Amino acid sequence: MKYEMSRVVRTVTDILVVPIIIFGIYLIIHGHLTPGGGFQGGAVIASSTALLVIAYGSFGKHKKDLSSLESLGLTLFILLALIGMGSTMFYNYISGTGGLFGGTLPSLGINPGYINTGGTITLMNLMVGLEVSAALSLIIWMMSKRSGMMEPEETISPSEEVEK
Amino acid sequence: MTWPIMVILILLSISLIFNALGTIGLHRFPDVYTRLHAATKCTTFGTIFMTFTVMAYSVREYVITEEAKFLNMAVHTLLALVALLVTNPTGAHAIARAAHKMGIKPEKAVRDDLKDSEVN
Amino acid sequence: MSEIVLIIQFLVLIGLILTALAVVFFKDLISAAIALGASSLLLSLQFFLLRAPDVAIAEAAVGAALTTAIFIFAIKSTERKEGYK
Amino acid sequence: MIDIGIVLEGIWSPIVFILVIILASIVAYWLYRMGNSQYEKTEHSGDPFISGNRPPGDIRKIHVGGDNLFWGLTKALKDYFDPLIEGHTGKLNDYMYWVVVTLAVVLVYIYLVV
Amino acid sequence: MRKSIAIVAFLVIFAFLAGAAVEMRPFGEPDQSAMDDHFLGDTQERHQVNNVVTAVLFDYRGLDTLGEATILFSAVSGVLTVLREIKKDEKEEEVATK
Amino acid sequence: MSWESLLLMMPYITVVLLMVIGLFTVLFKKNLIKIIMGITIMQNGANLFLVSLAYRSGEYAPIFTSAESTDMVMPTPHALTLTSIVIGLATTALMLSFTIMIKRHYGSINTEDVRRCKE
């Protein structure tokens, strides 16, 4: 069985991957202004991975990197939360301070949205996006490895016989 | 009724008609390939007209209100249109190829070059 | 104004129930997975109608792409037909 | 902090019990001393005593397995144990069945009583 | 027998859920919304953020999001654990049970 | 019951039906993947319930970019639903990977066969 899909699908995949990733990143970093956020953007980025997996039937050897990325995102997330301990955990200590992501809205009510606001909310969006995209890619990677739809790696020992 | 509204309504009704045709064709055609003809062409065309409608609408609103969000809406609709144009025919092709690989024969087919090439 | 939104919701919800029933009664698991995909698609549309855009994006991403994908992987790695051999 | 007195609320006072144990062991040792002086050694005095008969084979190799203990009890209460064991089928649907049945019963109970 | 009991119990639960649907407050008209109104009014002022859902998700109920991410993390750990390779020669036979 | 009240009840009715359909699947279907699909349907029902609770008729999405004032639907259930969607995905993935391993060990994914742990 061939593991790749047809030439048309592969070409369209190659073209679509970059815009999908950009779109996911757009959803993540505009999460505090528009619908979207870390989880949705991460899922969209992971779907680009799924697209590559399905079109080419193989996956690079980045499992450990993805796993580390996931842990890194979550570690930074919880550290961001723990730093707020000056007041309490999860206290938004950046918002309104004026620095990076600490901007203030010129007017309350309806506004077009300013990206340099939100404090820890924006940062946490980024961290969760990192974690979710890596995690969902790992799930896709691991499930596809066992399914027989992918190019077999050499390390997999297929032991399909049934115990009795 | 001013002419922009007329244009919007005409575009909208074209979209409705073609989507309806696609839906009917989905049930009237005998096999998967012909159904794909109906589903892909008609619904893609209808949805393209829906995006045109929304783009015309948002441009009109922008001209009236001068709010930036309507321009944003038009641009995003354009992006949705591009995404549709790229993905829909590719999806249809993938389905057709899979169906042929599964061994589903085209109904009432006169000739089948692909099948012959596989035999040889 | 609100009536027509309710009627659209009614149509979408009817479709949701029908697809959910189809998931249960299909013997072919891959068809059931397809029906499940259609179901979460309509659910996403319903979220959209209820003015929950964040949830709609999440449901679209999860229900449409990822859940269906992992179901298909699982069906491929196990067996396709429901029923006792 | 450490309360040595006997509390009548039902909390066991281990200090008292340790005293009782010491007392009991003294009594037991005393009884042992009384009996030990009249003990006579015979041929089979070190062997295990099972139903008065000589056990077959080498008695050192006899091993009483898990099925053998309380075999009589489970046999006698067959009508109780058999449905119970059969109830534990190991099927996922049955696990769900019990949850749902309990849920239904509890809901009806709450609805009727309150 | 068992199946009929299951169906009866199932129908009882159905009836209770349907009763809850009937008894529930009307759709679209919440009567108690103090918490949500507080969030809606407080978000822009406190966090300078437009999307209230994100503010609720990452600040007011940030712990929930931490838990959510934790669940995803543990699920991925679980998937990696369960689907990891089996060293067949060593570990295939089960520990003798019965 | 009038037509309009049925329209108004429809979201709750759908929620109940989805929950019950899922429960039915988990109770009576014997295929493990089918059972997991039933659980997914239940998740959909629960999510729909939460979002339906958030709706206030005729108001805006809880984002200040387009709303006119704070006449918005309630934001908390949206956050809760997002969380529960992620939880649903995670549990589904984990259960499916269990199923794959069970197929490998037992050669079947029917609950009649998957019962080595009993008594």
Next chain:
Amino acid sequence: MIDLNMYFYGAVGAFGLYIIISAFRVFLGPTVPDRTVGLDTINTLVIASMIGLGAAMWETLFIDIAIVYAILSFVTTLFISKYMEGMEGGEA
């Protein structure tokens, strides 16, 4: 005169009807590719409804969801077709 977004709501209502009609192809369709075609049609119709609703509600940002959906439904379609490519025999 009726407000313009009423027309959009009406169109979306019609799309809802089409979606239910197309869903019957998912239920009936004798082979798996037929069901997939039904799903594909529903996808496209839902994208159209989402775009229309975004315009009708004046919620600009709702169009994003349509884009996400357009991309992700493509992924789903590819997954199902990839599965079908490996299937033997087209029945049921």
Next chain:
Amino acid sequence: MKRGKAFISTFLLALFTYLLLTLAAGQSMVEEAPLSHLLWSLEELVLGISVALIVASLTDHILCRKRNYRMLNPVRWIVMLVYTIPLFIEMAKANFDVAYRVITGKIEPAIVKIDPELKTDLGVTFLANSITLTPGTLTVDVDDEESELYIHWIKVGTDPTENIAGRFVKWIRRFAE
């Protein structure tokens, strides 16, 4: 500098997408200027460029897998945009055709082979998708090495290569080859 061109093209695509997405979404750079809504704020530009850099460094091996940099030429983009007009006309025809067949049910399908003799992946992809969108034709399979396409034709006719693909091939040659 082996990755140079690939990096640049990925970077441009990423930046273009990002800017299109954030068009008129941020605050305007010049206050009170006409059409200032169309511009981007400084933050958005900086973010866009950095994001595009990151994405380009991560994924440049995907977009330019075949080391084909023809599309960097802006003239080809303009030709591609112009190409959408005949494509749109054909699509309109296609829909009336399908409408006719839906109503009458007159079909005589076949799968035919055509050979447009295109060389690049991009050209074949464009042709296949255009064929799928136009009257009575649907791409079923593509040969991996040659550019042979297998087309499901709803009303079979003579000279398939000319009848199906002839209208598009010369357009596609102009921008994709």
Next chain:
Amino acid sequence: MNFDIFVHSPAFILGIPLLFAFLTPLVNRLSEQLRNVVFGIGLVLTAFFVGLMSYQVLTEGSWLYVFGANQPEPQNLLSYFYFRITFVADSFAVLATITISITAVAAGIYSYGFMKDETGLNKFYTLFLLTLAGVNGMVLTGDLFNLFVWFEVTSVASCALVAFRNYRGRSVEAALKYMVLSTVGGLLVLFSIGLMYGQYGVLNYALLTQSISGTFIDKLALGLLVVIFAMKASSAPMHMWAPDAYSEAPGSVTPFIAITSLGSLFVLFRLLFGVIGVNVDPSVSGTLLIILGVLSMIVGVTMALVQTDLKRLIAYLSVSQVGYMMMAVGVGLATLNSADYQNFGTLAMKGGLFHMINDGVYKALLFLSAVAVVHVTDIRSLNKLGGLAHDMPYTTVFFLIGALSIAGIPPLSGFSSKLLIYQSVYLYSPVLAIVALVVSIITLAVVGKAFFNAFLGPDQGLAEKKVPSSMLFGMGLLTVVVIIFTLFPNLIVSEIVSPAVKALVGVMP
């Protein structure tokens, strides 16, 4: 900035295991030794913060930890503090977290020796810490949806732990059953949270307690919550997942899986006393608890009697022990609004909660020593085991202590709590006391059977290897705790259990 580490300890109890769990895969890329060290540090730090919180609660009184608030300790509780997620640091949470952390530390130390030969260990340690965090969050939280989240964390992580030995078909099967049940349960919990939220618009325990009035929907939510948490606490007749999961989990985490169900029991009590049960006529939910408890006791112990698998036997015993707690606390709940509460209800509550902390410890000891037997011999069947006392004297002593304690033999800690239960339950209904006594006697028979079959008899030379020292250390730690509980029951009851009863029954802070 006045940073008071005592006040922040509830957040640390949750945050430290999570942080170390997320760090473990990163550290694992550096070195495996370091990973083990990090795991140990995480466990010990968690226990340390539990100690800090306990000290503060028992000396200064309880407080609410509000996540994301301006100041750590709101002096005057404005109502909008309740809109955020709160953690309740009271004596009941102290009781729960102490039980959990004792078991966690012992099981963690035990794991070093037990899991040495397995692959994928970094995931194991990660999941261990995640389960710990989940259970801690579950018992500490004061918010309904947050409860659901930690509930799911606990189920997902512990199911993955059960399935850790994926080369055994049974392990995966048990994990799947456990997972399906907990997911369906979690969904029903989510549904009932939706019911509450739809009615009252709030999620905090304290705010809900004020507003719940006992409508039809409240009754439905009460039923759902009771049944699901009782199911997770492995109460009969929904206990069937428990023996599967307990017996198929990797041995060192078996007590930990048991602790998660004990955590569910803690949560069930908190919901019944603090949130919803008291508002819907407590005698009804009390009666429910008593019925479920009696069923669990009888079914658990009689099923244990016929088991031949050592781990399953102890698993069924733990089901029957859960019955004791449910019965005792049910008596307390049933008499809550009557004069009987002062007479014997509070005594029953004390017995039940004291039994919980006792049970958590000695059951862990019993499990760990049984697992040591299985580890050494690779045999679990009581038909084949025998004569191990010759080769494993320490394990024999540990098992004996645990067995006598679970059977309620007088000097040991199990007896002191059981005595409280008998005494108080007898006043409520003599039948219950008789049932409890009979079950206790059969428990003695069961552990006697296990001890006789496994350890006594002629030496058969089954022990292939030595018990590693870390495993002995883990068991020894638990034994020390059991002996402490044995020697100073009055101290434990007056210092930990009585405040817990007061915190549970009284109004929330």
